[in-house]
Amino acid sequence: MNLSGIIGYPITPFSDYIKGVDLEKLGVVIDILLSAKVDAIAALGSAGEAAYLTKFEWEQVAKYTVKYVNKKVPIVIGIAELTTEKAIERAKYAHAIGADMIMVSPFSYYKLNEAELFQHYESISNATPLPIMIYNNPATCGVDMSPQFMLTMVDGIKNACMIKESTGDIQRMHKIHKLSKGKVPFFNGCNHMALEALTAGASGWCTAAPCLIGDQPKQLFDAVKQGDKDKAQALFYQQYEFLEFIVNSGLAAAVKSGLSIQGKLEGEPRKPLLPLAESAQETLKTMLTELNCIS
Numbered sequence: 372m373n374l375s376g377i378i379g380y381p382i383t384p385f386s387d388y389i390k391g392v393d394l395e396k397l398g399v400v401i402d403i404l405l406s407a408k409v410d411a412i413a414a415l416g417s418a419g420e421a422a423y424l425t426k427f428e429w430e431q432v433a434k435y436t437v438k439y440v441n442k443k444v445p446i447v448i449g450i451a452e453l454t455t456e457k458a459i460e461r462a463k464y465a466h467a468i469g470a471d472m473i474m475v476s477p478f479s480y481y482k483l484n485e486a487e488l489f490q491h492y493e494s495i496s497n498a499t500p501l502p503i504m505i506y507n508n509p510a511t512c513g514v515d516m517s518p519q520f521m522l523t524m525v526d527g528i529k530n531a532c533m534i535k536e537s538t539g540d541i542q543r544m545h546k547i548h549k550l551s552k553g554k555v556p557f558f559n560g561c562n563h564m565a566l567e568a569l570t571a572g573a574s575g576w577c578t579a580a581p582c583l584i585g586d587q588p589k590q591l592f593d594a595v596k597q598g599d600k601d602k603a604q605a606l607f608y609q610q611y612e613f614l615e616f617i618v619n620s621g622l623a624a625a626v627k628s629g630l631s632i633q634g635k636l637e638g639e640p641r642k643p644l645l646p647l648a649e650s651a652q653e654t655l656k657t658m659l660t661e662l663n664c665i666s
Contacts, residue, residue, distance in 0.1 A: 372472060372502045374445060374533065376410030377589045378558065380418040380579040382626045383432055384638045392428050394435050396636055400582060401439050403635065407581035408589045412440060413447040413474060417511055418579035418622040421449055422478075423641045429461070434468045445471040447504065451478040451512055455491050459498040466499045473499070474535060476506035477514045485520055489527070496530040503530045508537040508560065518546040525555050535560045535577055541567045548572040562614035566607040569595040579622050580614060583629040584664050613658045620651055632656050633665055 381404060384396035404412055414436040415421040415429060424432065437446050448465040450473050452458040458475065465473050475495060477488055496503060505524060509515035515538070525531045536543055537560030547557045548571060559568030560577045569576065569592060580588050587610055594603035617625040623640040628647040630636035632655060639646045647655065659665050 372445070372532065374411060374472070374556065375574040376576075377408070377581065377592055378411045378413050378447060378575055378577045379404035379407060379409030379581045380413050380416045380577065380622075381436070382579065382582060382623055382630070383415075383419045383421075383424065383428075384627075384636060385641060392424070392431050393638070394431065396638065397432065397435060398439050399636060400630075401436065403630075404581055405440070405443060406585070408586045409444060409581055410575065410589075411445040411447055411471075412436065413449060413577060415449040416474070416577075416579075417508075418582075418626060419449070420623050420641055420644070421451065423644070430464060433465060433470065437468050437470055447472045447474050449474045449476075449506075450495075451476045451506075453478050453480060455494050458491065458495055462495050462499045462501065466501050470501065472502045472504060474504040474506050476508050476512045477516075479513045483514055488514070488516065488520070489524060492524055492531055493528050496528045499530070501530065502532050503528070504533045504535050504558070505531055506535040506537070506560070508535075510537070518543050518550060522547065522550055522555060525551075533557065533574070536568075537561050537577075539564060541571060544568055544571045544573060562618050563611060565591060565610075565614065566595070566603060569603075578614075579626050580610070580617065582626045583617075583633070583659060584610065584613065584662050587662065609662070613662060616655065616658060620647060620655075625651075625655065628652050629655055629659060632659060 381400040384393040386393035448470045450461045505521050507516045533556040535558045539561045556574040558575045559573045591606040
């Protein structure tokens with residue numbers, strides 16, 4: 372599967388009334404991403420608070436996202452499970468509802484070695500025909516996979532075909548590009564490294580930023596691909612403080628606060644996550660105003 376550009380990440384809205392996911396509001400978020408000209412949508416990532424959803428809620432969000440988008444753009448479903456069995460169950464569900472790809476990150480309590488990680492991905496691949504994006508996010512998942520090992524999995528596992536790298540180490544992206552001779556697509560998962568990563572050959576950028584700043588990430592991606600260095604730098608530095616802020620503040624809390632500030636959506640992250648403090652909300656409001664994202 373060919374995939375490139377901006378992969379937008381929706382938050383998961385909750386309803387106090389039904390004590391669960393508010394699917395109507397999720398539709399609003401998806402519309403915001405589509406209006407931001409994203410090239411794909413990745414449901415159930417960190418911004419979507421996937422780790423805090425019940426099995427029923429997880430399946431609700433996955434199914435609704437696929438149905439609501441209705442093939443306007445490809446749908447990637449995030450999977451991060453402690454056990455291979457549960458990851459396979461989720462992968463099969465993603466395939467059954469018509470998702471286009473799965474993004475798999477190992478989630479670990481025990482320290483996993485490379486043999487264990489390889490069999491984890493291979494078992495998932497054997498259970499579903501969906502393309503697999505290997506996702507390296509040690510800060511969240513507790514597992515750090517080297518560029519060499521991830522490329523070994525792409526080479527040796529039939530459905531593993533691309534990589535999302537979120538360590539914030541640009542040298543890893545250079546290694547993926549060099550060792551694969553530019554043949555293995557890789558995506559930037561670290562917001563404040565977007566310009567460096569795209570310049571280093573990244574196929575795209577995985578981000579929740581379009582939920583709040585529209586097509587500005589897409590403009591940056593297009594400028595890099597068109598070779599307009601000055602425009603790309605200007606666009607990136609215009610967004611930089613905002614991108615750094617939402618990551619440092621917690622994606623779910625920051626994006627939900629931003630949508631509230633913009634008057635588009637009300638709602639808080641699920642506990643133990645907390646909403647942004649009042650001072651942080653004021654900082655975010657100032658940033659969104661400067662980015663012309665408050666009407």
